[in-house]
Amino acid sequence: xxxxxxxxxxxxxxxxxxxxxxxxxxxxxxxxxxxxxxxxxxxxxxxxxxxxxxxxxxxxxxxxxxxxxxxxxxxxxxxxxxxxxxxxxxxxxxxxxxx
Amino acid sequence: xxxxxxxxxxxxxxxxxxxxxxxxxxxxxxxxxxxxxxxxxxxxxxxxxxxxxxxxxxxxxxxxxxxxxxxxxxxxxxxxxxxxxxxxxxxxxxxxxxxxxxxxxxxxxxxxxxxxxxxxxxxxxxxxxxxxxxxxxxxxxxxxxxxxxxxxxxxxxxxxxxxxxxxxxxxxxxxxxxxxxxxxxxxxxxxxxxxxxxxxxxxxxxxxxxxxxxxxxxxxxxxxxxxxxxxxxxxxxxxxxxxxxxxxxxxxxxxxxxxxxxxxxxxxxxxxxxxxxxxxxxxxxxxxxxxxxxxxxxxxxxxxxxxxxxxxxxxxxxxxxxxxxx
Numbered sequence: 001x002x003x004x005x006x007x008x009x010x011x012x013x014x015x016x017x018x019x020x021x022x023x024x025x026x027x028x029x030x031x032x033x034x035x036x037x038x039x040x041x042x043x044x045x046x047x048x049x050x051x052x053x054x055x056x057x058x059x060x061x062x063x064x065x066x067x068x069x070x071x072x073x074x075x076x077x078x079x080x081x082x083x084x085x086x087x088x089x090x091x092x093x094x095x096x097x098x099x
Numbered sequence: 100x101x102x103x104x105x106x107x108x109x110x111x112x113x114x115x116x117x118x119x120x121x122x123x124x125x126x127x128x129x130x131x132x133x134x135x136x137x138x139x140x141x142x143x144x145x146x147x148x149x150x151x152x153x154x155x156x157x158x159x160x161x162x163x164x165x166x167x168x169x170x171x172x173x174x175x176x177x178x179x180x181x182x183x184x185x186x187x188x189x190x191x192x193x194x195x196x197x198x199x200x201x202x203x204x205x206x207x208x209x210x211x212x213x214x215x216x217x218x219x220x221x222x223x224x225x226x227x228x229x230x231x232x233x234x235x236x237x238x239x240x241x242x243x244x245x246x247x248x249x250x251x252x253x254x255x256x257x258x259x260x261x262x263x264x265x266x267x268x269x270x271x272x273x274x275x276x277x278x279x280x281x282x283x284x285x286x287x288x289x290x291x292x293x294x295x296x297x298x299x300x301x302x303x304x305x306x307x308x309x310x311x312x313x314x315x316x317x318x319x320x321x322x323x324x325x326x327x328x329x330x331x332x333x334x335x336x337x338x339x340x341x342x343x344x345x346x347x348x349x350x351x352x353x354x355x356x357x358x359x360x361x362x363x364x365x366x367x368x369x370x371x372x373x374x375x376x377x378x379x380x381x382x383x384x385x386x387x388x389x390x391x392x393x394x395x396x397x398x399x400x401x402x403x404x405x406x407x408x409x410x411x412x413x414x415x416x417x418x419x420x421x422x423x424x425x
Contacts, residue, residue: 049187049258052241052249059250071243 012058012083017076020057024050037077058083064090117300132292135279139272139293143180147268147301150177152337152364155186159248160193163352164368164380172253180268182298183305185258190248191239196309197349198244200324206239207231207309210325228303228310269294304335312342319356320347320391328360338362347391351383 018035025044029035035044041051058079059065064086073079124132154174157163166174175186183189192206199205209223222230231237241249248254257264269290276289308329316327324346332340333355339345341354341362348356355362371377 048191048238048240048242049185052187053255053259055242056250056252056255060252071240 009062011087012062012080014076014080017054017058017080017083020054021046021076024053035076037075037080039076040074041076042074054079062087067091120296120300131288133280133285133288135276135285136288136292138279139275139289140297142275143268143272143293143297144301146177147181147297148304148337149364149367150174150179151181151183151301151305152339153367154178155183155189156193156339157352157364157368159186159254160190160245161350162381163350164372164377166371166377168253170371170376171251172257175254175257176264176267179257179261179264180271181301181305182265182268183302185261186254187241187245187248187258188239191241191244194244195239197346200322200326200346201313202324206237208325209310209313224310224314227313228306268298272297300335304332305339307332308336308339308342312340316340316343318343320344321393322346330360333361334363337367338364348383348388350381352380353382356383356388 014037021039021041021044022029022035024046028045033039033044046054055066055070062083064083066082066086069082070079073082124137154171155178158166158171158174178186178189184192196205196207199208201208201210205211207227209220209227211223211226212219214222272293273286273290275293277283277286279285279289311332312327312329313325314327316329318327320343322343326343326346328343329340338354338361341356341360344356344360345351345354352368353362353365354360355365368377368380372380
C-alpha cells in the first residue's frame, strides 16, 4: 500500500518514534513521565497491537523491513537503532511494502 | 465421573440452555419475540460465524485460499463483528495454539496445569473455553506469530477499529429489525437477538471448539495433540468442529473431510471459488489422508500434563509459516 505522499526519506529519528508511541499513549502517560530513548514498551503499557502499528507505520513511511531482531526490542532506542540498521543494509526483497 | 459421564455433562450444559432459549422463543412467540428478531439473529449469526471460520481462521490464520483485497477486508470485518478479538490478535493466538497444541505455550489447552481429578479437568476445560481470555498476562506477540497479517494495512484498520465493528454487529441487526417491522421495538429486538444473544451463542460455539474439541470426540488422525472431531458441534460451528481433521491438516480449506462431515465454511469457500473470488484453495488428497489415518486414543497426557521432556524448543520467528503442518 503506498502511503500517499507521506513517505519519508532518510533515517528514522528518535523524535519520530517518540511521536508515534506518544500518539498511542496520549492520555495514559502520567504527566511526570517523559518519552525518551530508554523508555521501555512494557513500562509504558504499550499493547502488542499498538507496537504493531508503530512498527508497520515506520516500515511503510521509510520503505524497509525490520528483521526478526525486532522481537527483542525493549526500548524506543532499540527500535530506532534497528530501523536505521535495516535502512542502511536493505535485505534482498526489501523495499516499499506493496502488498 | 468417568470420561463418558463428563461427555454427558458437557453435552447437557451446552445443549440444554440452547434448547431452553429455543423453548423461550416458542413460549414468547409474538409476545416478546417475533420473526424479525429471528431473521436478525440468523443473518448476523451467519455473517459473524463465517467471518470467524472462513475469514479469521481459514483465510488469515492458515491461508487455505487466496482472495481479492475487498473480500479479505469484508471477511475480516464480519469476523470482528463476532466480538472475539481483533484479527491480528486472534491470528497470533491461533497460530501459537497450533505450534504448541496441548503443550506448554498453548494459549488455550484444557491440559494446562495438569491438576488431577474432576476438579483439574473442569479447571482445564474452563481455561480452554473462556478462562484463558480472562488472563491479562496471556499474550501472543503478533510480530512473532503473524507478521504477514500485521503488515496488512487492512487488517490493522479492522484491528484498530475493532470495538466499532463489534458495535456495528449490534446496530446492523437493529437496522434489520427496524426495516422489517418499522417500529422502535423491532429495532431493539433486532439489537437484542441479532446482537447480544447472537454474540453469546456464537462465542460459546467457538469456545467449545477450543475446550470440547480437545477433550470429547473421536480421533481419526494420530496427531501429537488431543484434538477431537465433534459431530454435534459441526453445524453451529460451520464445520470448525472437525478439529482433529483440522489439526492433522491445518492448511486444508476443508475441515470436514468426508461427504457426511458437514462443513458450511468449506461450502462457502467453494462458492467463492465458483464466483471467481477464491483461488489456490488448499486441498488434501484422500491418499495423503489415508497415510496419516489411524487415530490413537490420544490420551498420553490426559492427566498430569505432557511427559517430561516433551516440551519442544521455541520455534524461530514464524514469518507467516506458523500454521504449517504439525
